Amino acid sequence: xxERQLAAFEFDRVTVKRAxxxxxxxxxASVSAAGITVISGPSGxxxxxxxxxxxxxxxxxxxxxxxxxxxxDELDPLVLRRRVGMxxxxxxxFPGTVGDNLAVAxxxxxxxxxxxxLNRVALDPGLLTQEARTLSGGELQRMCLxxxxxxxxxxxxxxxxxxxxxxxxxxxxxxxxxxLAASGITIIWVTHDSDQAGRVADRIYQLRDxxxxxxxxxxxx
Amino acid sequence: xxxxxxxxxxxxxxxxxxxAAGISWWxxxxxxxxxxxxxxxxxxxxxxxxxxxxxxxxPGRSIWWSWLWVAAMLGYAATVxxxxxxxxxxxxxxxxxxxxxxxxxxxxxxxxxxVFPLTGRTLVPIAGMMVGNSMTATVLAGRRLTDELRDKRxxxxxxxxxxxxxxxxxxxxxxxxxxxxLTPQIETTKATGLVFLPGAMTGLILAGAAPLQAVLVQAVVxxxxxxxxxxxxxxxxxxxxxxxxxxxxxxxxLPAPADR
Numbered sequence: 431x432x433e434r435q436l437a438a439f440e441f442d443r444v445t446v447k448r449a450x451x452x453x454x455x456x457x458x459a460s461v462s463a464a465g466i467t468v469i470s471g472p473s474g475x476x477x478x479x480x481x482x483x484x485x486x487x488x489x490x491x492x493x494x495x496x497x498x499x500x501x502x503d504e505l506d507p508l509v510l511r512r513r514v515g516m517x518x519x520x521x522x523x524f525p526g527t528v529g530d531n532l533a534v535a536x537x538x539x540x541x542x543x544x545x546x547x548l549n550r551v552a553l554d555p556g557l558l559t560q561e562a563r564t565l566s567g568g569e570l571q572r573m574c575l576x577x578x579x580x581x582x583x584x585x586x587x588x589x590x591x592x593x594x595x596x597x598x599x600x601x602x603x604x605x606x607x608x609x610l611a612a613s614g615i616t617i618i619w620v621t622h623d624s625d626q627a628g629r630v631a632d633r634i635y636q637l638r639d640x641x642x643x644x645x646x647x648x649x650x651x
Numbered sequence: 652x653x654x655x656x657x658x659x660x661x662x663x664x665x666x667x668x669x670x671a672a673g674i675s676w677w678x679x680x681x682x683x684x685x686x687x688x689x690x691x692x693x694x695x696x697x698x699x700x701x702x703x704x705x706x707x708x709x710p711g712r713s714i715w716w717s718w719l720w721v722a723a724m725l726g727y728a729a730t731v732x733x734x735x736x737x738x739x740x741x742x743x744x745x746x747x748x749x750x751x752x753x754x755x756x757x758x759x760x761x762x763x764x765x766v767f768p769l770t771g772r773t774l775v776p777i778a779g780m781m782v783g784n785s786m787t788a789t790v791l792a793g794r795r796l797t798d799e800l801r802d803k804r805x806x807x808x809x810x811x812x813x814x815x816x817x818x819x820x821x822x823x824x825x826x827x828x829x830x831x832x833l834t835p836q837i838e839t840t841k842a843t844g845l846v847f848l849p850g851a852m853t854g855l856i857l858a859g860a861a862p863l864q865a866v867l868v869q870a871v872v873x874x875x876x877x878x879x880x881x882x883x884x885x886x887x888x889x890x891x892x893x894x895x896x897x898x899x900x901x902x903x904x905l906p907a908p909a910d911r
Binding site: 485486487488489503507508509511512515516518520522524525534535574577578581 | 805806808809810811812813814815816823899900901902
């Protein structure tokens, strides 16, 4: 198959500067559309910035980011963001119930669709009427994932989504993500936890000193 | 009683300034100098305005001088708003737009529907009250919205990441800032007449107007201020949204107070 068809994102000499520093320095790489791609690297390496570029919450100072072959600046950002969902490092519940939160993503979703989204992330649909802010950290993060899934994205960007979770909710989140990847959703997962990278990744990239390079032999078997 | 204050009366009233300065001296507040400067400055400014107003609204003078005065007032008010909240981006142009919009709405109703006759004597003071009384709410709305979007950036970007357009993503924060800015004016309007007697009414009664006539004027002024405040704050908030988000629905960088 054509390599270009397989690529979800392509970075072509992408540079992002912040306060005079090159956070990303002419990054050139291609991220596969299949399975889970983990982007690993130390804190402050620019992993979050790279992910934000994919969702167009930021734009590069130089270079081009392409999604499935199309430069992002040629795509409608609102459409792109529904095709490419993002879950942030810290859970971001909106005021109201879990149902209200899911309705922000898709006001016409209806109870059946919302329940299905909660089921996909191993949350009880009975939580729909519960105040979102009363959920535990792990539940909140999975609710945020469900909220993103309501928009039926092709690709999920996960920005250290389990960094604040204990071992058990972390494991549940990882299992959920693997199941989503198996259902055909492309996942790009940023983490600095190399053990987690080994557990969930189909392939791993290292982001260090502004450069993105494949890390051979570390992905799960 | 003589309805006007004589120059001698003004001089006597300076005793009140002396009393304020005396209290500061007695309690060792160190504010005597500031009190005296403030009183002197207010007196000089008011006298200058009085002389200018006499020229602008004297009988036979073209109404265009009064309109010019109003335009200058709107421009000056915008610079004051900018100075009060320098952290709010583009506040000068936004405040100018908001005061102008409020002027169109309020003066349009009051003069277009003949609540007051359109003369320099009515136009200038009414425009002055409109601008002066909506200033605080205008600055508050701009400041609150900027703070909300900066402090809740994660939440705002989570909404954007779900594909919401910037205007929709900002709606909860616009509502919060408008509520915060409008509530004090609504509370003031509720308390009028019970807790305090407002300035316009007091001035009219002191000047010899019948109390009921003074009440009617004051009621119109209160409604004017309410409409002006609602208009200025809304224009500021909606205008700010256009400036704080890019056309491709990204929230611009908003420095924290410590970084400014």
